[in-house]
Amino acid sequence: MGNTVVLTPDNLSELREALKQAAPNSKILAGGTDLVLAMHENRCSPDLIIDLSGVKELKYVRLEDGHLHIGAVTTFTQIKENEFVRKHALCLTEAAALIGSNQIRNAGTIGGNIGNASPAGDTIPVLMALEARIRVMDSLGQVEEKDVDELIVGSGKTSLKCDQVITEVIIPVLGDDYRSTFVKLGSRRAVTISKLNIALVVKYNHVLNTISDVRVGLGAIGVKAFRDRRVEEILNGQQADDHLAQVLAEELSMTVQKAIPGRYSLPYKKEAIKGLAHDAWANLS
C-alpha cells in the first residue's frame, strides 16, 4: 500500500485531470466499501486511487424531462430517502434500503456498486430492469452512454477504460401504471449479501387485470446479473392472478436450473427462488 498515489479531485475538471494519470492498475474510489477491504486483504494494490468523495457535482438526484438523473457518487442512503426515486423507481429505493448496513449505505454509492460489478451487487439487476443508461466520462471530458449490460462484462469486470469514470445513472421514469419491486435473499434479514435477488417491473392494466412490459432482473446467479427475457415473454399480456405468481415462481426456478447447472448451491437456489418470487409478486399487488 506504501506506493499508492491518492488523488482527491474537488470538481469535474480536476477529475478529468486526475484521469489523465490513470493506468490499468488504477482504481476509482467511490465509497470504498469494497475497494478498501480488498486493499487491506492484499487482493488489490492499485498504483493510483482517484477518490471521488470530494466531487460534490456527482452527488445528486434530479428529475428532468422524464428521466431520473442520479450522480454516480450519490450514496445508498441518499437514494433510499429520495422522494423522486420512491415515486418513479420504487424498486431502486427498495434495493438501496437493503444494501449492507447503515454504515455501508452511508458510504457506498450507486456508481461504486456498478463499477465494482459484483455478481451479487443489488442495484445491478434493478438498473437492468429499469433500463437505465450509464453515463461515462473520460479524461478528455468526452461522454458516452451505455447499458448496464454493456458496461458490466463479468464478475468484477467492466468495459470501462482506465481513464473513464461513471458519472451518472439515467433512468426513464416509470409511468403511473407501472409497478416495481426488489427482493433479495441472504442468510439473514439484514446486513447480508444476496444469495439471490430479483428486480421486477411491470405495466399494470387495472381494467383488464393484466400485465405487460414485464422486466425481470436477476442477480447472484452466475457471474453477472441478467434480464430474464424468456420469463418476461411468458408473463407479458397475462392475467395478474395467483396462477401467474405460480408460473413466475416455477419459471424462475427453471431459469436458475439452466443458469447454474451442477453448481453446489443449485438445490437450494432453485427452490428458494420460488419463495422469493412469491415475495416479489406480493409486493407488486
Place this chain on the structure above:
Amino acid sequence: MSKGFKYVGNTFPCSDAARKVTGDLLYGTDMKLPHLLHAKLLLSSIPHGIVKRIDTSRAEKVPGVIKIFSHLNAPDKMFNSFRIIPGQELCIEDEPLFSRRVKYVGDRVAAVAATSLAAAREAAALIDVEYEELPALLTTEEALSNKEVKIQPGGNLAHEYEVDVGEVPFKAEECITVESETQTQRTHHGALEPHVCLAYYDCSGKLTVWTPTQGVFGVRTVLAEFFGLSYSKVRVIKIPMGGSFGGKQEFLFEPLTAFMAMETKRPVKLLLDREECIIHTRVRPAVKTKIKTVVTKSGKLQEFTADSTLDAGAFSGSAPDYTSSLALKVTKLYRIPHYKHTGRAVYTNTVKSGGARGWAAPEIITATEVHMDQVARKLKMDPVEFRLQNLVHPYDLDLVLNLSVGDARVIECLERGAEAFHWKERYNQGMGRGRYRRGIGAACGAHKNGMYGGFVDCTSMVMKMNEDGSFNLNASLHDVGCGTVTAMGIIAAEVLDVDPNLITVTEADTELTGYDPGCYGSRVIYNVGACAKETAEKLKEKILECAAFILHKPKEYLIIENGSVFVKGTEYLSLTYKEIAEKTLQENYTDLSAAHTYYSPSNPGSYSVQFAEVEVDTETGLTRVTDFLAVGDVGRAINRGMVEGQFQGAVQMGIGYALCEEVKIDEQGKPVNNSFKKYHLVNAPDMPDVQVLLIEHEGDDGPFGAKSVGEISAVPTAAAVINAVNHALGTSLSDMPLTPEKLLAAVKNR
C-alpha cells in the same frame, strides 16, 4: 431492588462503560511502548505437510523488518496453552512456537517482527514456503479409521473416557427405548477484539507481558516453565478485554510474543486480524453424540447411555479436559438411575478446538435436550410435563461427581417459565399449514459453580480503607466484559454499606495482586465474589474494632450504616468512616486493611430453562426466532441489569449456534468462511425481544446466595430453538446448524 439489600440486586453500569463508549479505554491494540515492534504471523496454507524450505530473502528486504522467526531459529520445545498450574493432569505439551510439520490450514509457520505493522504484513506475504504435503485427515471418522497417518506421535485418538454410575433399575413398568444422534458444529467465539499480546524482556532479566487474558497466573506458569524463568521474574498484567467467550481463556500467544521480545530485546506487540482469529486460534469443538434412553411408559427415565466424539483439531491443548466434561452435565440436570457415557477426543487436520462458553455443556445439553423432545414425542407426552418428572430436586446427589447439586431450582424455572410463556396453549396450537410454520420449543440446562471437587479453587484479596473513608479492593480479577469488577464492588459495598463508587477494584497483575487461578469455569461470582464478601467483612470487623477503641464502647454495641459507625441506641454517638480512618492512622498509628484467602467449599448447579418461538419460511428455509424467554436459577442477582444482559447476549449466541454459525472446512481442509462477511452471527434485526425471568434463592455458598450466570445462560438456548423448529415442521432435525439449505431439504423430503 432486592428485599433487604441496599445495593445488591440493583442495576449499576459497568465500571468502564463510560470509557468504552467514549473510546477512552485503551485496549492492547491502542497500547504503545518505546521502540515497540509489531509482529505478523504467517500461517500454513495446507492442512498437513512438512515445511521443506523457508525462504525469507525477499521478506528481509522490506524496510523496517527486524527479524523473521520460524522453526529454523526457534526452540523445538513444546507447551500446552491450557496449563494453569505446574503439574496439571491431562496437559500434553504438543504445541510448538512454530511448526516444522504443519497440521492444519492456519498452523503457525513463521512470524515477522518489524518497526511497523504495515512492514510486518508486507514482509510476511513475501516469505516463500515450500511444503511436502502429507495426507490430511479432516474428519474424526477418517482420523480414527486411518492407521497409517498419525497426526500426533501416539496416533489420532487424543483421549478416551468412560463413566458408568448407578444401577439398571428393576423395571416394574413397560419401557420404551429411544435413540438419537446429534452433531454440533465448530464455531468461532466472535469476540469483537481480536487476540493481542505485548511483551518486553528487560535487561534485568524480567519478562513483562500485557495481555487480555482470563488467567494471569496460568500465563505466568506457562511462560516461566517454557523459558526457565523464576516465577517472580515473570510479570503478567491483565489489560482491558473486548470479549473472550473462552477464546482468550487459553494462553495462546504469550509464549510466542515473549520469545520474540527476548530475541529482539525490544517490546513486541502481536495483533491478529479476524481471519487469523477464525482459522488459527481456537474453535468451539464439533461434537457428535449418540444417546440411547430407556424410559417407562409413564415417562420416568431409567437409563441414559451416551457416546460422544469430539474433534480436537491438530493437537491436544484443552481437549482431554473438555471432552471429559461432556460426562459431567447430564446428571446435574436429570435424575437418572443408570448413567453411562463413553467418549473420545480425536485429532484431525483442522483448526484446534478450545475452551468456549459453557465448556462442553452447550454441546452435550443440546444433544440431550433434542433427544428429550424425541422421547416425549414417542411417549405422546408434553415435553415440559415429561421433563418435570425427571429433573433434579434441590440437594439431590450428582452421581457422577458425587457432589450435591445444591439448591437446584430447575423445576421452579421450568414451571414458572412455562406459565409465563403460556406454554400449554401455545404448544397445542397448530403450527400452520401455509408457507410460514410456527413452533415453540423448551430446553433445560445445567452448569457448575467453580472448580471445587476437582481442581484448585481459592482466591486471595486485600482490602484497605483510605484516610478519606474510600476503599481499594486489591483482587486478581479478569473482567472479560461481563462486569466482574463492578459486581465485586457492589458486594463489598453491601457489606460495608457505602456507595460502590467509593470502592476501587483492581484487575489481575501477578506482581501486585493475590493468587487466583483465573476468571473462568463459572467460578467468579460464586467463589471470587464470596472472597470479596469475606474480605470486606474482615475489614468491617477491623473498622468496628478501631471505632470501639475510639468511642470507648464494646464492638458488640456498634453498628455500621451508610458509611458511618453508630452506637446502638445512642444515635448521636457516631463516627464516619473518614473520621475513623483519620483517627486510626494519626492517633493510633494503625492501618485499616484486611487480607483474606477464600477456599470454595461447594460446587452446586446453576440452571436455566429457555423457551423459543420460531417461524420457519418453508419456501426459503429462513428461520426467525420470534419470541424468547430465558429463565435463570441464579441464586441471587448481584447487578441485575448485567445478569439480564448476560442472558440476552447468550441467547444471541445460542440462536446463532442453532441456526447459522459454523466454521466450515472444505474438502481441501481450507476454512471457507474466514471473515464476518461469510461467518454470520445473528444481528439485531434477527433478534427477538428476549424476556428474562430470574429465580432467586439463597441456598448455596455464593455471596448473598449468588450463583454463576455467564455460562449457564448459553447452555440450553440452541436446543430450545431446535426443538421449536422441529415442532414447527414435525421433524427430528439434529445436524447443526439448521441452515436454510438443510431446512428446505427437510421440508422437501418430508
